[in-house]
């Protein structure tokens with residue numbers, strides 16, 4: 001009997017430590033499904049970031065490297081340059097990518113490093129307990145923005161649209177933004193990931209999929225509320241879709 | 254067949270030795286007085302079809318090394334003092350993940366931006382685990398261009414054998430001066446040590462998956478890991494303390510100096526000799542592991558010591574630890590990029606010996 005739908009091979013059959021309703025688990029599954037579809041499990045390497053997804057190496061059933069907070073794009077650069085025929089997945093949170101690791105992501109992207117960043121934007125620092133992230137929305141509360149993010153009077157700055165920021169760089173070939181708040185968006189996000197991985201395997205240049213993701217725990221919400229909040233607050237500001245696609249060849253289809 | 258001796262700048266010789274040792278990935282960021290090394294690698298790594306990246310910062314460079322080393326490649330970065338401060342996070346992670354890699358520090362003066370001239374003020378940072386956590390790594394201190402090449406070459410072997418970073422601690426003088434050097438032979442990359450713990454090719458090799466990581470949130474487990482690493486450190490300390498010595502038997506006073514300072518100490522030793530005064534010289538080559546056994550023996554024999562450094566006195570603390578109160582220890586140092594002269598050191602010798 002043919003198995004039509006099952007647990008991905010590239011993901012270990014264990015329960016994750018992520019909170020109920022967390023987006024990280026869904027995103028892990030999408031990555032694993034695409035890796036299975038591409039048949040590249042034995043040649044996949046993930047850099048798991050400092051953040052809630054530090055646990056990624058417990059769940060993915062392939063090799064992993066854990067660099068310091070924010071330095072994943074630099075480490076992925078080193079890995080991919082040494083193993084150009086491997087699939088290198090640079091998994092990052094918003095604090096990791098857009099705060100402490102801003103220099104590393106911009107320059108890796110600008111050099112056109114041929115790995116794929118999976119950028120999990122949950123608009124908060126999950127692991128450390130709900131501090132303001134560079135992607136925290138205006139007015140959104142965080143432990144370090146107790147009255148909400150106030151860019152002007154409190155000088156907290158503005159939420160950063162990372163895809164749009166990176167789109168200006170010559171080395172970036174594919175930048176897409178998906179979300180995991182409902183089945184339709186999950187499906188689209190998977191297509192973006194697949195396109196990015198395929199482009200990576202063709203050696204096309206820097207690829208990234210930003211994924212809007214729920215953090216019910218640190219948003220102070222029930223899981224159901226959190227998917228609605230994402231829909232109503234994050235998606236209007238962080239536009240979904242392919243923000244930049246200058247891929248050559250077959251991925252354009 | 255041994256190669257011909259050629260005239261080379263220290264920085265270039267380090268680069269060439271690294272390439273010959275099988276370094277396939279170099280990542281660096283410009284800083285004086287090691288710029289020639291980065292430029293040497295830019296040209297020669299590319300000519301050898303190996304990887305060179307001018308990184309956006311020293312932080313990025315060390316993490317590129319971290320990634321490349323995780324795949325089992327011989328990888329290296331170089332910098333000078335302020336840049337080495339930035340690399341300390343990455344070095345700590347590499348120690349925590351048991352990753353072999355090579356870091357070259359061509360020291361300049363500090364603290365802060367300091368100056369661009371030679372100094373030895375990064376001794377504490379290098380030998381005490383300059384980043385966070387309980388760790389050490391190899392620190393090798395060349396006194397000449399020849400030794401800079403030899404120790405760089407060997408650093409890759411030590412790092413691989415013991416699965417930890419190895420640092421070559423030179424200074425601006427060693428980096429900038431030209432001397433004759435006979436370069437080591439070029440390694441056959443296919444014969445370098447195999448690294449079964451590295452990531453990559455997992456499917457082909459049909460091995461269990463590998464994780465290169467330093468995290469462990471279970472205190473009992475992390476303690477056991479760190480303790481196991483310290484057992485490795487103990488083996489290294491027992492077998493790899495390296496030094497050179499001169500004129501020790503005839504002398505009551507032993508000069509202790511490494512790198513450039515040891516050349517000046519040697520000059521002072523010769524000035525003394527010409528006046529009929531015998532002093533010895535102990536030159537540590539490994540700063541970690543420190544040659545504490547030899548210092549201790551000499552203290553036991555009743556020697557006294559004059560430590561000479563291009564700093565306010567950092568290595569002198571290791572001499573004190575080894576001597577453990579059994580001998581008189583004097584110190585002479587200059588800092589800020591000032592280099593002690595042979596005459597200054599000789600004057601100090603005479604003051605101590607009341608001659």
Ligand SMILES: Cc1ncc(C[n+]2csc(CCOP(=O)(O)OP(=O)(O)O)c2C)c(N)n1
Pocket residue numbers: 050051052053069092093094095096097120122124125126127128133
């Ligand atoms: C150098 C350093 N600074 C700070 C931290 C603490 N820290 C751990 S995770 C984290 C934020 C993670 O947030 P994000 O990248 O958004 O990931 P999330 O947990 O939300 O998925 C911080 C600040 C650290 N581990 N290292």
Ligand code: SF4
Pocket residue numbers: 017018019020021022023024052122126127214215216217218
């Ligand atoms: S804190 Fe947030 S990001 Fe972290 S596991 Fe929980 S829900 Fe997910």
Ligand SMILES: [Mg+2]
Pocket residue numbers: 093094095120121122123124125126133
């Ligand atoms: Mg986050």
